[in-house]
Amino acid sequence: MVFKRLLGAIGVGGPAVDTVLDGGAVSPGGSLSGEVRLRGGGAVAEIGHIVLELVARVESEHEDGESEGLLPFERFTVGGGFRLGEEEERSVPFRVTLPWETPVSELHGQPLGIVLGVRTELAVAGAKDKGDLDALAVRPSPVQEAILEALGQLGFAFRSADLERGRIGGTGQRLPFYQEIELTPPPRYAHAVNEIELTFLATASATEIVLEADKRAGLLTSGHDTLTHFTVGHDDIAGRDWNTEVDGWIRQLVEHRQSYGSGSYGSYGPYADPDPYAGAHTGHAEPHGGHRAGGPGMGTAIAAGAAGVAVGVVGGMVAAEVVDEIGDFFEGDDEEAWDGGGEGEDEG
Structure with a gap:
């Protein structure tokens, strides 16, 4: 599971981030591990923080009907506070714990049609940029x-x-x-x-x-x-x-x-x-x-x-x-966040 992103927030020649998740599905409450690989650009960059954000594609009902969007449900700060030199390569390993309520996306290796992802946020000299989505596979407990x-x-x-x-x-x-x-x-x-x-x-x-x-x-x-x-x-x-x-x-x-x-x-x-x-x-x-x-x-x-x-x-x-739809979603550059249409309803 790999994604790469040239950070547009800091222009051409800025750092690139390549996040690699260790293979295999993770169960709710289990450990998600991997590493964030950074490569410096044409100048020294101050890396403020590296954040992994878990997102899910969620449906919502509201007065105007139904809508779908990416909804973040957990954030982990896995690194930051260092200087990345010109063309320098650095790897930041991480191990984080999934929320216990994380949805199940596959069963005995069969995908259920649930869209879950990991998105990397890199803050460089005060500017933030969110990388592409990487599919997250979650098996039942x-x-x-x-x-x-x-x-x-x-x-x-x-x-x-x-x-x-x-x-x-x-x-x-x-x-x-x-x-x-x-x-x-x-x-x-x-x-x-x-x-x-x-x-x-x-x-x-x-x-x-x-x-x-x-x-x-x-x-x-x-x-x-x-x-x-x-x-x-x-x-x-x-x-x-x-x-x-x-x-x-x-x-x-x-x-x-x-x-x-x-x-x-x-x-x-x-x-x-x-x-x-x-x-x-x-x-x-x-x-x-x-x-x-x-x-x-x-x-x-x-x-x-x-x-x-x-x-x-x-x-x-x-x-x-x-x-195919799920594959296209993660292969593309879908940065669609929740559109704000409806807050969802409580089930009484």
Whole structure:
């Protein structure tokens, strides 16, 4: 993973930056390592700082419809405060820790259509310039993988994944967006639900699993969404019958009629960590998956009928046009920042 950028902010002959990430996908809460390679230009340059910025392409709903943009969600200062000589070459190694809520972008090597990137910011003599994007690959944590494997073995099939700006009320969410993984149900649940939406919200000690069922309308009832959530400790994985346990979560979700906001929680109880955004939740009536009316956005449409979430988790291939779209995004010089259109909505 390499990108190079001649810093336009300081003109022709300025320093060049080449950031190299160590190969392989990283899990949420894991270490991302590599090095920033600098080459001096035609004059001595004062390097104020070197910052790595994690960005994600996020969808947002607002009054004018939907929009997409790059949303920064973490910054790391990895070097700076030195003089770079003319034509001098210098390497700055780094190792940083990904946020625990970092979205999953691939599953068993299969891309999910999620766009994540690392961008380098170099400050030279007071001027700042942001380098090109480099794709960031994130694999599931052990807890996430165990749950996804169980869903796959229970017959759920991967449909799509996207990132939504906003917060899910009543959870310990910390990032300004959340990931939704949409699954189609097996025959035994297909009569009751159209799809299941899964969101992981993790901290250093546990992972909160938010499940939503898009319920089918009945003869005398209208269709509606129901939500519930469960919490699993990172060290509480071994020795559990995950297929039976996850199937119990799904049955509970399908059977109960209470809304998420009413305080109905799963067998592991509500997540206990304090929510730093407490008081910011609006509790709007829009369901957790309300974006579906507009259809999946850029980078989220995955081939319909993908054969299951696990032991082939995404058993089918990601649609070719999605892979091409993601590749074009990182190969180009897409500096599109969030356009400010809408602040996203809280999921109550």
